[in-house]
Amino acid sequence: MTTPAPASIALIGGGPRGVSLIERLGAALRDRADVDLDLHIIDDTQVGAGRTWRTDQVRELCMNTLADAVTLFTDDSVTMTGAVVEGPTMYEWCVLALHAERPSSDTAAVVADIAASHVAAFADVPVRPGLVDEYAAELTxxxxxxxxxxxxxxxxxxxxxxxxxxMLPGGVRVREHLGRVVAVERSGGREILSLADGREIPADAVVAATGWMPRGATASESALAGPAARRGLLWVRPDSPADQDLAAVPAGAPVIVRGLGMGFYDTMALLTIGRGGRFLESEDGLLRYEASGDEPVLHATSRRGLPFRAKSLYGSLPPRAPQRRLRGVDATRMSRPIDFDADVWPLILRDAFEAYYATLDRVRPGAVTIGLADLVRVIDRAPGHIDALAAAVAPFVPDPRDRFDLRAAIDPVRQTFSGPAAFDAFVRDAIVEDLAEAARGADSPLKAGLWSIASARQPASVLGSFGGYDARSREAGFALLHAAGGMFGSGPPAFRSRQLLALIDAGLVRFVGPAANVTVENGRFHASSADVDGSGVDADVLVDAFMHPHDLRETADPLARSLIDAGRARPFGAPSPGGGAVPTEAFDIDPGTGRLIGRDGSVDPAVHVAGIPLDAALHDTIISPMPRADSTMLRETDRVARSALAIALAAASVPATVRSTA
Incomplete structure (x- = not known):
């Protein structure tokens, strides 16, 4: 008589999503003391943290989210089948760790306010020895x-x-592997994972939670690559800042930087304070930069030409945007595919206008000449377009400076400039004005309106998941929402914007202009903007301070390529208004389980994909889980973990001799 072989699951990716998958497997197995399971976790950098968040990176790189606004634990807001297992947010964990090592009345007061379930979860596993000492300055x-x-x-x-x-049952054996999976092939009724170093791992179910997957060069990059290589120019390609090698960037040299989002601020920090410079604060609160002499001079550009806006200083976590129109939508009563521009974008705009004017009415009584309830009725009756809403409200807001100019916020550079100095001054003034608004916190009407739009990305994404929006909408209003929302809500901490001002004043950061064209001319990189006269700058170094989003159609990832070539994966198709589907950047998956959809439309028997490579299909996959926010990631990891477990346990019930010949 043959006995069943142990069930086996392989998780590809040991970062946040991989960790959450393990936790969700544990939640699903909490009453299964008899389980017999091998759990393989494979990551090419650091199991538990992954590449982006690995613990050996320099401390100058900071999160773009807030300490108490990120968690890896579920709560009763999460729409899922599995059991809720609560635990501490990152901030709570930090306080608990500090109090355990260095108890004080201050930390004791905070610990007393932390939910008992979170404290109990922390008590289950101690932090590693030496952690508090290593991070003492930051933790305190x-x-x-x-x-x-x-x-x-x-x-x-x-x-x-x-x-x-x-928390896993005793019958689960965890095997950690440091390496990169380059292929998955089905053989003998099982999945065989091939690693780059030649190792092979068999499994009954596979979950690829890889995070950012490499993408092939764009056409413009390919055109630039040859001339740059022939002339020996230094090009730091798009990647995570922790993985970009900036050591070869020479001190004092001009450097062209493409991108003015968070990647830019990371690059800025690494090439300044990361090279020994210091920011000093004067008595009037202004920052001054004291150079080390090892800094280059950064000439930055982006499509809009301006840095992302700073996050507001609320002195707490950001307030929840009301968004009563958008959040009041009953998705079950909307016909899919939804026309985003006609049915969703107007709701987002009206919510943003109301947020702006409700704040204005509160902080500057009299600025609006009619009651807020009457103004809301004006907003609701007006056509749901930016210009129409602005025109409808204008008669009731006499001072033009008090009006919500959303058009200017979305498209801030609407003029040409006489030269680089004029554009630099324009950018500097914009940063100063934005920091002033950020300092007002919840009392800034502008930030309230823009935060409403930024916050709309999550509920709008849920509405549009798995083909909820047609392809035309995705390329128009939905794309605009994410571009504008990123600029308004995914910008740097305010202290980074203050540092940028100091670097501008020190002559170490300059701005090329919007949508600068980068070529190789006369043996050097050359960047110039059509909107800024005389904006041309030459440099031997180009830094791309951004990451390409994953695109399955142009993937450079060997694992993704192996699945495509085997017919086990295909791009997700967004519905076209004229019928049919338009291929997107994402893997096509079964929404209920996360299992791949193959070239022939069949659901894969064992391979799942979760996370960022699904963003163009599932949406909202990049944002870290937040407490009490029904996080997309936690909903996803729960259903995918349950599917992988069911497949593995079903396979294990088959005798090993049968499985080997299947």
Missing amino acids: GLVPHSHPSRALYGEYLRWCHARAVA
């Missing part, structure tokens, strides 16, 4: 609305990983 200064270092977040993830593993 941390508040709920701090932006922690990425390395410290990696430590939190590693602890979440250790706890998730500790």
